[in-house]
Amino acid sequence: MGIQGWQWLLILLVILLLFGAAKLPALAKSMGQSARVFKGEMKAMKDDDTTAKDADAEGATAPNAEAPTSDSRGNASSTT
Numbered sequence: 001m002g003i004q005g006w007q008w009l010l011i012l013l014v015i016l017l018l019f020g021a022a023k024l025p026a027l028a029k030s031m032g033q034s035a036r037v038f039k040g041e042m043k044a045m046k047d048d049d050t051t052a053k054d055a056d057a058e059g060a061t062a063p064n065a066e067a068p069t070s071d072s073r074g075n076a077s078s079t080t
Contacts, residue, residue, distance in 0.1 A: 003011075019027060 016024065
């Protein structure tokens with residue numbers, strides 16, 4: 001039920017007639033740049049999600065880890 005080879009050929013012919021041979025390289029370049037930007041944004045979103053999940057995981061353990069650190073800082077400043 002998918003598009004067969006001759007149907008792809010017909011679609012390409014229609015695109016060629018609509019845009020002309022001179023505009024096709026510019027159109028392909030533009031589409032490539034758009035795809036590259038889209039991939040970059042998707043990667044940035046995944047990195048942001050990973051960073052947020054890591055921050056949430058550290059946030060759950062951070063209060064326990066921060067309490068001794070603040071105590072040791074107070075002791076270090078009082079002894080000097």
